[in-house]
Amino acid sequence: AKAYRMRLILQEIYRYPAAIAPMVLQDWIQWGLRCRLAPMVEVAKMLQNHYDGVVRWFSSKLTNGLLEGVNSLFQAAKRKARGYRSEKNIIAMVYVLAGKLNFALK
Known part of the structure; x- marks a missing residue:
């Protein structure tokens, strides 16, 4: 109590x-x-x-929540880019994940 x-x-x-x-x-x-x-x-x-x-x-009233979110995206990109041979591919994965791009064809 x-x-x-x-x-x-x-x-x-x-x-x-x-x-x-x-x-x-x-x-x-x-x-x-x-x-x-x-x-x-x-x-x-x-x-x-x-x-x-x-x-x-x-x-x-600022926290490091935004940085933690970006770090989470970067860690996910590292896992998805496993087996690629260059750092450029990891960076590209981070942009794809963090960019919230819409790849839908209309």
């Missing part, structure tokens, strides 16, 4: 205004570090290690 309550409070912090969210997040991290639940201590340590990036999100 305590872990669930901590999770809900952490989720609620992301709805706070950028002016007070870092202070509240720091309080949550301290709470998590004092907590005796090992998974919550891990989360608190992770947030502490990445504190600057997490706090920056409150002002920019």
